[in-house]
Amino acid sequence: MPELPEVEVTRMSFAARIEGARVLEARLGKPLRWPLGYPVGALAGRTVRGVRRRGKYLLLDLDQGLLLLHLGMSGSLNFAPALPPPGVHDHFELVTTQGTLRLHDPRRFGAVVYASAEDDEAAQKLLGRLGMEPLTEGPGGFVLAAFQAGLKRRQTVIKQVLLAGDLVVGVGNIYASEALFLAGIRPTVRAAKLSRPRAARLHTAIREVLARAVAKGGSTLRDFSSASGETGYFQLEAMVYGRAGQPCRVCGTPIKMLRQGQRATFFCPQCQKP
DNA sequence: AGGGTGACCTGTCGGC
């Protein structure tokens, strides 16, 4: 479910409400992708300073240390003054003075990891290799020249480079197909072979696709709901994702599907040039 | 070091 837009929408839906809250109790359910790396009981008494996002990770800053949350493939967060009793797929809970934050994650590819600081080993193991933030402007953000240079270095197919997350973060399987469509680039082109203008168009397309999805409230196709429980955001009309065999919304040519690294890729053979 | 593959885990959907 979550790519960058869904994670960002989730963040915005509870960041202000949890800020300043004191942790009363923390609970773990079934194991997630990694252990918390800290005694869960020791989180009681901490104060939540705020919630940031890095790639698809949410960083819950505490007055001492921080929690890194990842939603994996199937995770979602809920934050409310009171929640119903936890279900079988609720695997982490932070009860605070301002409400309870709960992670629901059937597949358990998600994670909650404690780090004493953002630059400590536990945090850097997860954040250390992440690429540029696509929605951040200026130095330290999604710098066009750095993106173009990064692409030049990669012999792999462009779709895989976008998914890898070490050049630019947050582009998942759906938005990778969508961004490449918007840029008119065939997903099978070798990254290094993209001309500078085409790379620039892709740079713009990535920002547009992600920003639009954030503005629409996180639009990934199925069952996304923000941490305030708002659901039903299916507005993103996918141009290509999941539309194999259907006519391209621009030119009418049937959309094609192929598999790259065991993941489905969709493209328009007419609009997207090799 | 970059690139490719399998692994993690559960739910859902389509076909027989």
Add this chain to the structure above:
DNA sequence: TGCCGACAGGTCACCC
């Protein structure tokens, strides 16, 4: 209706 395989939004450890 029941069963079974394919597939799903992510990413890492591991090989070459």
